[in-house]
Amino acid sequence: MLKKMNKTTKSNFITYGIVIVAFVVMQTLISTGSISSLLEGIMVPICIYVIMAVSLNLVVGILGELSLGHAGFMCVGAFSSAFFSKCMRDVIENGALRFFLAMLIGIVVAAVFGILIGIPVLRLKGDYLAIVTLAFGEIIKNLVNVLFIGKDSNGFHFSTKDVMALNMEPDGTVIVNGPQGITGTPQDSTFLIGFIMILITLFIVLNLINSRDGRAIMAIRDNRIAAESVGINITKYKLMAFTISAALAGGAGVLYAHNLSTLTANTNNFGYNQSIMILVFVVLGGIGNIRGSIIAAVVLTLLPELLRGLQDYRMLIYAIVLIAMMLFNWAPKAIEWREKYLSFGRKKKEAVK
């Protein structure tokens, strides 16, 4: 029994360890100026994608439901927190406190959306669930695109038409400007904050998986009927996994919003392109494998940047690497080879048995 406890704990510590070492190495490289500013600029996006991949893995790998609208929750977290930060820019002078509050707001709003969308969506399964989440993700993105919010001496004004329809006094400022989004969000996201957010995400997800609730969630994934027959509340645990996943994606959205000075919602950042991209990280890293998600997210975000010198061949090589990684991950021969040579003495014991 102790052995087993140690095994999971050990595996979790390796995961934390990889993240911490990667952070320390990158931070040293940045402070000694040994990497390009371009590479330095994608450190926060990498953190965002890692959080997105890990949180999506909670739904896809642990709950076992395919969700294609994950970027929608990121969008909700991004816009709600950017809205808050912009409104409070002059009220709360302390940048750290303001960002902390913005983070909380982004996470809570995304969680609320997770519950609201989860209640109808989780009645479906499989392909149907995937398609409906895809639709919800698109709805969120498109709603944000027609949202106009302004503020003047009379308070807030809302519209879904255009800026003129806000009917503001001359002293009013537009905060959310439809397709032009939110401009002038304070750029509070740093690599350090991103790193801390990754650790928090990992802490929540890994501990959830190895608890009573996590077991119930995985039991539903493995056999719904049997889970029900031993008295597991299916709806409750599905919703729990979905909501926690949405909340964490909201946190990633907050990082995203505070990394750019202009926040707009388009297909590439909050649309299905992004959702599929994150799903690629999850599938490539191994469904249900949290550490794999982290590695896949880092490698696949870095790769296009590192290959920038190859210009036109960039996406070709990216695609080839994708295929190669997929083969290495899933081909039976490759798995056999990995277990033989890269097992670190872990799988060998099982084989002897």
Place this chain on the structure above:
Amino acid sequence: MALLEVKNLGISFGGLRAVNAFDILIEKEELYGLIGPNGAGKTTVFNLLTGVYRPDTGKVILDGKDITGKKTIDISKAGIARTFQNIRLFKELSVLDNVKVGLHNKHHYSTLEGILRLPNHRKVEKEMDEQAMELLKVFNLEDAAHRKASNLPYGQQRRLEIARALATEPKLLLLDEPAAGMNPNETGELMDMIRFVRKNFHMTILLIEHDMKLVSGICEKLTVLNFGEVLCQGTTSEVLNDPQVITAYLGE
């Protein structure tokens, strides 16, 4: 008072009357067999008792409480546990975790305590581990505790399913063809195990089985189902010598 009292239970699927006017009376700590040809409606009766289907007619009373038409989860809490004809384990979980899922409603700590690893989490998990290991020992599975459930041999998977059902601390255990696919040796072990469970856990057991050796060996009473209706009911020797049963099911 009987532990399980079923009166006039029935359900139709479209035009098909799958189960009709089904009555059964099971006393505490009784080992009761439900037999009948394929398609007679035995598993449907189990599904009706556990809330997978809602009955059209009739009443199910467990230990004095009416549980007719309740949801599966409430029936599990009321005290009926079951196994399945085609094994339904949590394949990706370890053997130990399978049993711990069965213990889910008997041990509590909040989600927050679990995520933050508060002391209560460790305490309750330890209790769960101990209790689950005890159950695994009963079924000779303690050596396999950390293996993935899907990697177990067939006979052990069947036993694990019973262990998981017992983890919910039921009043009534329903076994759906526990000996299906087992060789005579394994069936013999299984019979001992069922007797042991009944004696040690003071369990009432209702089982569906085709293996007549097992049925006549351990069941005290039998109900024979044919075309969704009760053909014959009584003690095992009475039923197995009934001419109607012999023509309908056993063959001359």
